[in-house]
Amino acid sequence: MMLIPCPWCGPRNETEFHYGGQADVACPGDPHAVSDAEWAGFLFFRDNPKGVFTERWMHRSGCRRWFTVRRDTATNEIHDAGAHEDEERTVTV
Amino acid sequence: MAPRTPGADLPDHPDRLWRSADPESSYDVVIVGGGGHGLATAYYLAVNHGITNIAVLERGWLAGGNMARNTTIIRSNYLWDESAGLYEHALKLWEGLEDELDYPLLFSQRGVLNLAHSLQEVRDGVRRVGANRLNGIDAEWLDTEQVAEACPILNTSPDLRYPVLGATWQPRAGIAKHDHVAWGFARALDLLGVDLVEGCEVTGFERVGDRVIGVETTRGPIRAGRVALAAAGHTSVLADTLGLRLPLQSHPLQALVSELLEPVHPTVVMSNAVHVYVSQAHKGELVLGAGIDSYNSYGQRGAFHTIERELAAAVELFPMFSRAHVVRTWAGVVDVTPDASAIMGPTPFEGLYVNCGWGTGGFKATPGVGWCFAHTIANGEPHPLNAPFGLERFTTGALIDEHGAAGVAH
Numbered sequence: 001m002m003l004i005p006c007p008w009c010g011p012r013n014e015t016e017f018h019y020g021g022q023a024d025v026a027c028p029g030d031p032h033a034v035s036d037a038e039w040a041g042f043l044f045f046r047d048n049p050k051g052v053f054t055e056r057w058m059h060r061s062g063c064r065r066w067f068t069v070r071r072d073t074a075t076n077e078i079h080d081a082g083a084h085e086d087e088e089r090t091v092t093v
Numbered sequence: 094m095a096p097r098t099p100g101a102d103l104p105d106h107p108d109r110l111w112r113s114a115d116p117e118s119s120y121d122v123v124i125v126g127g128g129g130h131g132l133a134t135a136y137y138l139a140v141n142h143g144i145t146n147i148a149v150l151e152r153g154w155l156a157g158g159n160m161a162r163n164t165t166i167i168r169s170n171y172l173w174d175e176s177a178g179l180y181e182h183a184l185k186l187w188e189g190l191e192d193e194l195d196y197p198l199l200f201s202q203r204g205v206l207n208l209a210h211s212l213q214e215v216r217d218g219v220r221r222v223g224a225n226r227l228n229g230i231d232a233e234w235l236d237t238e239q240v241a242e243a244c245p246i247l248n249t250s251p252d253l254r255y256p257v258l259g260a261t262w263q264p265r266a267g268i269a270k271h272d273h274v275a276w277g278f279a280r281a282l283d284l285l286g287v288d289l290v291e292g293c294e295v296t297g298f299e300r301v302g303d304r305v306i307g308v309e310t311t312r313g314p315i316r317a318g319r320v321a322l323a324a325a326g327h328t329s330v331l332a333d334t335l336g337l338r339l340p341l342q343s344h345p346l347q348a349l350v351s352e353l354l355e356p357v358h359p360t361v362v363m364s365n366a367v368h369v370y371v372s373q374a375h376k377g378e379l380v381l382g383a384g385i386d387s388y389n390s391y392g393q394r395g396a397f398h399t400i401e402r403e404l405a406a407a408v409e410l411f412p413m414f415s416r417a418h419v420v421r422t423w424a425g426v427v428d429v430t431p432d433a434s435a436i437m438g439p440t441p442f443e444g445l446y447v448n449c450g451w452g453t454g455g456f457k458a459t460p461g462v463g464w465c466f467a468h469t470i471a472n473g474e475p476h477p478l479n480a481p482f483g484l485e486r487f488t489t490g491a492l493i494d495e496h497g498a499a500g501v502a503h
Contacts, residue, residue: 001396015398019387021342040488044340044431048329050391073343074391 002076006059007067020056022046023068050074103375104197110276111155111283116290119316120148122470123308125295125331126323127151128160129271129456130448132278132289133463134323134470139285141464142471147287148317150310152294152327156275159325162425163456164348164370164382166361168205168266169230172221175481175493176434177228182478183461184265190460196277198269199375203360205266206235206244208410210255210366218261225263233262244360248412255367257410266361268372274459295324297334298445305335305445321446321470323462326391326426328449337440339449340487341428344385345395346453349403349422353377357413367406379417381407385427385453395424427452434493437466438475438483446470447484 002014028034028042047053053073058066070079122138124131127149138144151157167187169180191198209215218234225232240260241249249257279289290312299307299314307316324331326343358373368383383403386395400422408415430436430450435458437448448466451458461478468476475483486492 001398014396021389036488036490041338044487045338046340046342048339048341048343048389048428049333050327050330050343053389055389071388073389076390076392 002078004057004069005078006057006062006065008065009059009062012059012062016059016061018058018060020058020066023054023056052079103199107276110280111289113155113291114148114288116148116150116293116310116312116315117288118314119307120288121146121318122321123147123315123317123319124149124321124323125308126158126325127155127289127291128158128323128325129156129275129278129459130325130451130462130466131321131323132156132275132282133459134321134448134466135282135287135463136278136285137463137467138471139282139287141467144471145286147282148315149282149287149289150293150295150308150315151289151291152311154291155279155289156272159425159427159455160271160275162346162348162423163271164372164380165268165271165374165456166205166266166363166370166372167200167269167457168263168361169457170205170207170221170225170232170261170263170266171495172224173493173495174224174228176495177225177230178478179461179465179482180458181228181230182464183458186460186464187269188265190274190277194277194281196273196280198273198277200267200269201375202265202267203372204243204262204264205361205363206240206247206260206262208240208260208362208364208366209258210364211258214366215258218259222261225261231263231265233264235260235262244358244362246357246411246413247362248410253409255409268361268374270375271456278463295331298331298442300335300442303441304443317444319444319446319470321448321466323448323466325449325451325455326428328428328447330391332447335442335445337442339436339447339484340431341436341450342389343391343426343428344388345390345392345424346382346385346427347395347399347403347422347424348380348382349400349419350374350378350380351414351417352420354379354417358411362410364406364410367409369403369406369410371407371411378420379414382453385429386424391426393424393426427455429453431487432492433495435462435482436484437462437479438469439473440484 297309363370436450465479
């Protein structure tokens with residue numbers, strides 16, 4: 001059981017949250033303007049690092065707000081949620 | 094059923110069945126991953142295609158990953174034609190595999206019940222039985238009374254929160270002893286002269302342009318005519334070193350066993366709605382599994398609330414299990430695809446083939462994977478049975494959507 005730091009409610013049990021997968025996945029503005037491969041990339045392809053992963057969680061049983069967490073997928077260690085923009089990222093592209 | 098000593102019908106523990114080889118500097122084929130799929134692939138490369146200059150590289154000990162962590166359920170009652178073809182081919186191979194490998198696999202065709210707890214599940218189940226029959230797969234629809242007959246310890250009373258309204262029944266489904274399957278393949282491979290290299294982690298690839306010509310490992314570089322990935326949950330980590338993006342997410346999948354009990358459970362029971370699947374191993378443990386933990390992880394451990402939910406479901410369906418004890422829980426790392434079907438075929442890199450994305454259901458496919466993946470590697474193009482399972486389907490949109498459709502329970 002992980003303690004997940006909700007930026008508004010503080011650390012709570014994992015059971016209170018819904019997982020949203022990789023953060024910062026942008027939907028192509030005009031789906032007709034992208035290639036099939038680019039559209040597939042948006043629909044189906046996500047980073048899957050063994051290491052630090054920037055991901056979305058939603059506090060389902062609390063404030064019901066979405067937020068971003070940086071977690072190490074090998075150890076489940078959670079990094080500072082607030083400073084994620086500046087930290088190095090583990091991504092596959 | 095007469096009382097008996099749990100495990101009395103198990104064979105004695107075997108002597109050393111294979112030599113743990115040191116890697117040579119080059120091979121015709123290097124297979125990355127010494128689990129069931131990697132071993133079976135090497136076996137059929139040797140037997141069907143005459144290629145024996147093979148190394149199977151395993152970063153830990155042989156078959157110590159998901160091959161040691163699964164719940165050993167074997168069935169082929171999938172909805173879609175593509176899946177039915179591949180899994181039924183695997184099941185037919187299972188039916189002859191003990192003779193083929195000349196090794197006891199404790200393959201037991203005790204049947205599988207996939208329970209339906211709602212009108213929609215009844216409709217889906219009846220539809221799947223029809224689809225299975227059209228594909229020549231044994232399948233029946235059982236009503237509640239027939240379910241009770243097939244598995245008397247199941248609570249089929251109408252006062253359950255989610256009562257059992259019926260079930261699909263595949264009599265030829267069953268279980269096998271997973272370690273024995275790995276050992277049987279490993280023993281056969283050893284006799285065929287294939288190198289099984291344990292404690293050898295692949296850390297990258299040797300390339301000339303877009304051609305893969307070998308692997309870098311913790312035991313030095315190894316050249317290879319062809320490289321085949323069978324690395325399950327860690328496939329993305331390998332593919333990342335090439336910049337090859339795969340539509341995979343790695344999750345923990347937990348399972349657990351009870352203490353050794355007298356035989357009480359005659360078949361395999363799966364329920365998607367309350368979400369648990371249960372069989373009883375030959376030795377006597379109840380073997381239970383359920384869904385993945387929701388988040389990405391390579392940790393080979395999951396959260397207790399997942400176990401708690403699974404056990405709540407199990408006790409609801411099998412009231413007598415409330416007297417059993419959880420002896421061990423564990424997790425494997427499973428690579429899940431967006432359509433809950435595997436990926437098997439060539440890659441954009443020449444000489445590199447991938448078999449991954451089996452998610453929560455790879456064990457049952459073991460010999461079928463070996464057969465088809467070996468064909469793919471030997472011929473440079475997929476076998477007709479795995480042609481629909483190529484990486485390109487995520488771009489073309491020709492998905493094989495087994496989410497829910499086949500009782501795939503993620």
